[in-house]
């Protein structure tokens with residue numbers, strides 16, 4: 001049995017992100033005693049908020065140096081927290097903040113680190129993990145004998161912990177930050193323009209647009225303005241998150257007229273994201289393999305394509321509607 | 337400012353259009369016909385390379401290096417195309433480019449190779465790489481390289497770097513929900529792991545190719561054998577879980593019927 005730590009961070013408002021609560025569930029699921037460590041603004045209040053999670057002890061760093069996500073200070077704080085707890089097994093959420101900084105902390109504490117963990121178990125005290133290799137194409141189960149071992153958990157795998165708040169009596173861990181740790185200054189968060197705020201990680205539905213929306217249609221004309229209006233109308237009504245094929249966002253990079261609210265951030269697939277949503281619908285998108293690997297974590301999948309032999313038909317979607325997406329989405333919008 | 341030394345870490349991955357099948361080898365998990373699979377430059381590090389070349393072009397006196405760990409023969413094949421894209425000097429390491437190798441060992445080899453570049457000047461050093469590989473997809477190698485080189489500033493999922501006159505720079509990193517974290521850094525040295533950046537793939541330029549190849553061949557010839565293996569990872573299984581779906585193909589339904597069915601599906 002390894003001494004276990006759930007290492008978490010707060011968000012700008014001092015609360016714990018959902019991914020942190022998921023990590024608590026994962027830590028509790030191993031069935032062995034664990035500590036909780038939290039870094040970031042409001043860390044000790046955040047510890048109180050999860051006091052009922054079953055942790056034996058709470059450690060925090062909420063120095064102003066970690067109020068913002070910054071590699072050097074986050075790595076230093078995480079290093080101090082791991083050392084203070086004496087943990088051999090460290091579970092942490094795979095947020096952008098920790099994906100950036102915990103590999104550095106792992107190096108500093110002489111640990112090994114694995115990321116994108118999608119399953120964990122500790123039968124007989126031996127911890128085994130699973131993750132995907134080759135961008136969601138091959139699933140591997142593995143373990144490591146060396147300790148400490150850091151595991152970053154993919155978000156959406158474990159249910160968020162829910163429970164009572166209380167007095168956690170968290171121990172503040174002092175960290176000697178250096179001037180070199182502060183060579184970088186966070187200047188802010190840039191949100192996409194209002195009409196481009198299309199990525200909604202918590203949406204029930206993922207709507208994916210393919211390059212077909214920007215191709216000549218059956219009247220021999222482009223209908224890019226209409227395509228944009230149909231897609232935005234649908235996203236608003238269904239509160240869906242917007243994904244894109246690579247071809248569609250690449251057209252944008254090449255300077256051709258295309259959907260202005262779409263960027264590389266929307267791309268799903270081999271070189272894009274692999275979002276988690278209960279349902280997904282693909283439109284004007286061929287369903288090629290490098291694209292479909294981005295759908296690994298979409299449970300129910302439907303597609304609208306003019307081509308009955310498109311990739312979706314080859315066992316990748318549950319339902320393929322062979323139809324014109326312009327016509328179908330206009331009707332769908334009218335019904336919603 | 338004497339320009340930057342921009343070292344890009346990037347290697348090869350199987351062409352994403354290939355079907356991958358896991359097999360067990362004496363060295364650990366591998367891919368069926370691995371040596372025969374056509375490969376491409378790892379996409380996110382390819383973006384890093386194009387961004388590096390662009391930055392070098394803008395800052396007089398800069399030079400780009402590409403540090404690649406992969407089987408020598410396959411690196412040579414890859415260079416036939418990659419070397420035509422942008423000017424760089426290759427630092428080749430001869431070893432496995434498998435996605436099942438341990439990032440810790442790979443990072444140690446890359447950091448050693450970077451530290452051994454003749455004339456390396458840390459005050460001008462920017463190390464670039466992809467935010468994750470399309471093979472291991474761990475997103476940890478560049479941070480481990482950063483730590484091993486004793487560099488304090490690291491950025492993940494970078495889409496933009498803007499240099500100021502005084503050598504400081506501004507960076508945009510991808511974070512959750514399609515947002516960017518904006519930061520400024522006092523200057524080199526720093527490590528940046530790129531997402532897609534903003535540049536299209538450069539067209540092939542045979543002249544660039546010819547100039548690069550003069551350095552590529554000698555670099556491949558002296559490529560150091562680098563035993564990158566599974567390291568401390570004990571693999572128990574690697575598999576492609578069955579995931580073929582029984583697709584229902586709806587062919588002759590009216591638009592109204594299809595729309596109604598989709599809306600019901602969305603709402604329930």
Ligand SMILES: Cc1cc2nc3c(=O)[nH]c(=O)nc-3n(C[C@H](O)[C@H](O)[C@H](O)COP(=O)(O)OP(=O)(O)OC[C@H]3O[C@@H](n4cnc5c(N)ncnc54)[C@H](O)[C@@H]3O)c2cc1C
Nearest residue numbers: 210211212245246247269270271272284285286291306325
């Ligand atoms: C290294 C590498 C990495 C890659 N990574 C990714 C990745 O991460 N993500 C990704 O998506 N791709 C990726 N690809 C590209 C991938 O192979 C495909 O080229 C791409 O996904 C195709 O995009 P698409 O389906 O939008 O476009 P197309 O293949 O052009 O398909 C357009 C589709 O639209 C349909 N259509 C047109 N008009 C209509 C209409 N009115 N109604 C209904 N349907 C219509 C057509 O029938 C067609 O099927 C990668 C490729 C490489 C080489």
